[in-house]
Every structure is written in structure tokens, then in C-alpha cells.
Amino acid sequence: MPYEHPAREDIRKLLEQSHTIAVVGCSDNPERTSYQIAEAMQAKGYRIIPVNPNADNILGEICYPTLMDVPEKIDIVNVFRRSETVxxxxxxxxxxxxxxxxxxxxxxxxxxxxxxxxxxLTVIMDRCIKVEDAILLPDRKQTGK
Structure with a gap:
């Protein structure tokens, strides 16, 4: 059966109930989209855990080489990698x-x-988490980071 996006209400509930987002493929380069989106989500109050084997620290957070290396619970695995590698x-x-x-x-x-x-797991593909959060939870508190 072909993929279908979850209902918008289900995505909203997921975002409301989530605190920790592992960003796989998060770049340490502020010019990259993965960095910018992770930074925006961090500013909205989410705990960001960067997953990148080539960096030690991104956005003030310890970087881990793989999801399996992360020592805490992750709510959402947000992926910035080519489709064929996921x-x-x-x-x-x-x-x-x-x-x-x-x-x-x-x-x-x-x-x-x-x-x-x-x-x-709830599966969401081909959608930007920052855009969805802005649309579905526009009043979520900014932390000012």
C-alpha cells in the first residue's frame, strides 16, 4: 500500500507530546538547512540531539555518531539524509x-x-518538521536560544 501522510491532527498531537528530537544528518554548518531547522526547533523548546559521526558538538549539544549511541529517550527521529540511505x-x-x-x-x-x-512508529515523509510545527503549533513557546 502506498504511503499516506498521517492526519494533520495526529501530527499536531505527536508534536505536542514530543520533547526530544534526534536530528540524523544534522550539519555543524549554520548555512545548511539541517542546522537551521534544528536551531529553529530548539528555539521552540524541543530538546535537539544531533546525530552526525563527523561532529562533536552542534547547537551546544553533544553529537552522537548513530541513534544507537544516544543515551536518552528519543521521541522523534528527524532525518536529513538521501532517500536511498534511510x-x-x-x-x-x-x-x-x-x-x-x-x-x-x-x-x-x-x-x-x-x-x-x-x-x-508514526511515519512522516517528505514534510518539513519546522513548517508543520509552525502551522500546527504556532503558539508554542519560543525559548529565545
Whole structure:
């Protein structure tokens, strides 16, 4: 069955109930979209955990090489990687017990979505988490970071 986005209300509830977002592929370069979106979500009050094997610290947070290395609970796994590379990330998201597997705008992989969904995760593909948060939770408190 082809992928369908969750209902907007379900996405809103997910965002309301989530606190920690692991950003896989988060860049330490402020010019990159992954950095900018992670920074914006951090400013909205989410705890951001960067996952990048080539960086030590991003946005004042310790960076981890993989999801499996993160020592705390993750609500949303937000992915900034090419579509053809995301299946192992979906498998890790299931193993760590995340609530959701979120592929950013332009990223779509049916197999990864199936793996995450069968593992009990909410799956969102080809949508920007920052845009969805701004639309669905416009009044969420900014922390000023």
C-alpha cells in the first residue's frame, strides 16, 4: 500500500507530546538547512540531539555518531539524509523505541516507512518538521536560544 501522510491532527498531537528530537544528518554548518531547522526547533523548546559521526558538538549539544549511541529517550527521529540511505536509520529508530520516524522535505523511502510503521512508529515523509510545527503549533513557546 502506498504511503499516506498521517492526519494533520495526529501530527499536531505527536508534536505536542514530543520533547526530544534526534536530528540524523544534522550539519555543524549554520548555512545548511539541517542546522537551521534544528536551531529553529530548539528555539521552540524541543530538546535537539544531533546525530552526525563527523561532529562533536552542534547547537551546544553533544553529537552522537548513530541513534544507537544516544543515551536518552528519543521521541522523534528527524532525518536529513538521501532517500536511498534511510532504511538502516528506520531500523535503528525502531530499535531505540522512538515514537516517530520523520523524513524531511524531499526525502521519501517506502521501505524505510514500512519498517518504521511495522515497528510501531508514526511515519512522516517528505514534510518539513519546522513548517508543520509552525502551522500546527504556532503558539508554542519560543525559548529565545
Amino acid at each position: 532504511v538502516p536509520i528506520a531500523e535503528e529508530a525502531v530499535r531505540i523505541g522512538a515514537k516517530a520516524f520523520w523524513l524531511q522535505l524531499g526525502i521519501l523511502n517506502e521501505e524505510a516507512g514500512r519498517i518504521a510503521e511495522e515497528g510501531g
